Amino acid sequence: MTAQPQTAQSSVQPRRTGIKRKQVKKAIRQLLVHLMLIPLALVFMLPFLWMLSTSLKPDTQFYSYPPVWIPNPLQWSNYPDAVTYISFFLYLRNTLTIAVLATIGSLISCSLVAYSLARIPWPGRNFLFIFTVATLMLPFQVTLIPLFVVYSRLGWVNSFLPLIVPHWFGSALYIFLLRQFFMTIPMELSEAARIDGAGELRIYWQVILPLAKAALATVAIFEFIARWRDYLGPLIYLSNQKLYTLSLGIYEYRSQYGAEWGLLMAASVLITLPIILLFFFLQKTFVQGIALTGIKG
Amino acid sequence: MTTKAASIRPSGARMKPRTRNTINGLLFASPWLLGLAAFWIYPTIASAYYSFTKFNGVQAPVWVGLANYIKLFTDDSNFWDAVYNTFYFAAVSIPLAIILAFALALMLNAKIRGQVVYRTIYFLPTLVPEVALALVWVYMFTPVSGIINAPFQYFGHRGPCWLTCEAWSRQTLVLLALWIIGQQVILYLAGLQDVPQDLYDAADVDGANPLHKFRHVTVPIVTPVIFFHLVTSVIGALQFFAIPYIMTGGTGFPANSTLFYSIYMYKQGFQYFQMGLASAMAWLLFVVTLIVTLVIFRTSRLWVFYSGGEQG
Structure with missing residues (x-):
């Protein structure tokens, strides 16, 4: 948006005053945009800020009026209390076990399948690709009950297996994402490796995967967060x-009537923080990944 | 090219390249071929079968024909409440989400200072786990004494009753859903960055005003993103579950106004063990999803602009 007035001005206003007026106009416009963006940003931050603020409150201030933003005194003890009130570390270990194992499974299975769809010319692959994308339309509710029945017959209910094993057999969205990425790698690289006598597995492992680190990182982050939040x-x-x-x-924390809001919010901060840190440090991967899922609409 | 490579290949490559490719292709795809069969195709068929049976998940299913469907349509007011709430949510929240996400992306796309900071902030609610988000919302929207009602209190007003009364609960959920559009904002931003500058330059030459440029350059280029957003959010809205379920424990309080389709199906299947009935609900949802997406796809050629191929 900034570029267009510049191109317009270059032909119409060669004089200094004109340029100055343009700059003032641009500054005003930027200011206006900020004036709209800042209140919205405050609204979008509100849930997290309120969570953070409440996590440091003594229970007398949960509903005080006017609202207390910076509790006095800061009740840091909410944090140690929160992790002992429930079996926090046990639940953390369970969550991590599921998330890590499901993520590893997704990475291995989806990259293998995407390799097949993108890099090996075989007769059924286009059909399989369309079928794969079509499963994205199927509501999860449809498969929910039969899968539950199968798992309970296998004795898997009340174990982590139903939450991990399916991810070792691929998921449509990640296969799609990786396939799109693998397609962008020049075919000549594979040809050269074949001439050198490399089999498909070696090409997959030594040529394609090292070049697809960014896409694999996207899949890993998305899957880890999805399982973390599930x-x-x-x-x-x-x-x-x-x-x-x-x-x-x-x-x-929500025992009978009401809730231990201070502890609950402290725990909420604890489970949100890792994701926010991940996002903060890997923002580029996130943004590219989201954009990648949306291409070709 | 592959034939050449194969003929040069040393031992062990006696097969025709075509056969070898087929075998390799199938081998590499095998996890997903198994996964498709086990986790998609079989359950979809089984669910269709269960929908015609009385089934509690343990004993063998008993064939009852269309009884589940007939019961849902003629003798289940909860079902219709859930259908109404779900459609209301989809119909109101999706257009608002499209407008808000697009508007935010437009503002962010004006090359302003702090773009990355703003983007992070708008993305923030999307990162908070649904459980934590739902609970903090309940807390914030507590009538009278919650933080959201503090400004009302300042003016000596009680403020809206939000999630606790039927007059407001549906609208409140729509409002809450608008908080989690960070992903869509990023998608629109990516789409906006695809708009070729020379189109704007050409419009300038033609003397177009900013509104014209927006209407005839920006919007057409972004229609594929709107299309993608529309399809995914219809599917998402029809499956809306975790947030209202966490907020109310699935009771539908107040007055069934937060009973969504997925919640009611979950209750039928996993609380009342009416798995046949729940399967019928799942299949109805599937059919509706298919019809709606098909309609969107069909109409898309009228309004979605693809810069690659020129066929409308």
Whole structure:
């Protein structure tokens, strides 16, 4: 948007005053944009800021009026209390176990399948690709009950298996994402490796994967966060409290009437922070990944 | 080219390249071929079968024909409440989300200082786990004494009752959903960065005003993103579950106004063990999803502009 007035001005206003007026106009416009963006930014920050503020409040200030933004005194003890009020570290370990194993499975399986779809010319691959994209339209509700029945017959209910094993067999979105990325790698690289006598597995491992690190990182982050945040899966398959993930366990602060808001918000901050840090440090990967899922609409 | 490579290849490559490619292709795809069969195709068929049975998940299903469907359509007011709430949510929240996300992206795309900071802030609610987000919302939107009602209190007013009364609960959920559009903002931003500068220059030469440029250059280029957003958010809205479920424990309080389709299906299947009925609900949802997406795809040629191929 800044570029267009510049190109316009170069032909119309060669004089200094004209340029100055343009600059003033541009500055005013930027100011206006900021004036709209800042209040919206405050609104978007509100849930997290309020969470943070409440996590440091003594219970007398939860509903005080006027609202307390910076509690006095800061009740840091909410944090140690929060992790002992529920079995926080047990739930953390459960969540990590599921998230890490599911992520590794997704990376291996989806990259293999994407390799097949993008780099090996075989007769059925276009059909398989279309079928894969089509599964994205299928509501999760349709497969939910039969899968539950199968898992309960296998004795998998109340174990992590239903939350991990399916991810070792690929998921459509990540296969799509990786396939799109693998397609952009020049075919000549594979040809050269074939001439050198490399088999497909070696090309996959030594040529393609090293070049696709960015796309693999995107898949890893997306999948890890999806499993970290997952609510429905644990809700359905984990009823034994020892197996709870954080998203189930956090409910325990809400005992009877009302809730331990200070502890609850402290725990919420603790489970949100890792994701925010991930986003902060890997922002580029995030943004590219999201853009990649949206291409070709 | 592959034939050449194959003929040069040393031992062990006696097969025709075509056969070898087929075998390799299938081998590499095998995890997903198994996964498709086990986690998609079989359950979809089984779910269709269950929808015609009375089934509690343990004993063998008993064939009842169309009874589940008939019951849902004629004798289940909860079902219709859930359908209404879900459609209301989709119909109101999706257009608003498209407008808001597009507007935010437009503002961010004006090369202003602090773009990365703004983008991070708009993305923030999307990063908070749904459980934490739902609970902090409940806390913030507590009637009278919650933080959201503090300004009302300042003026001596009680303020809206938000999630606790039927008059406001549906609208409140729509409002909350607008908080989590960070991903879409990023998508629109990516789309806006694809707008070729020379189109704007050409419009300038033609003497177009900013509104014209927006209407005839920016919007057409971004229509593929709007299309993608529309399709994914329709699918997402029809499956809306975690946030209202966490807020209310699935009770639908107040007055069934937060009972969404997925919540009701979950309750039928996993609380009342009416898995046949729940499967019927799942299949109805599937059919509706298919029809709606098909309609969107069909109409897309009227309004979605693809810069690559010129066929409309």
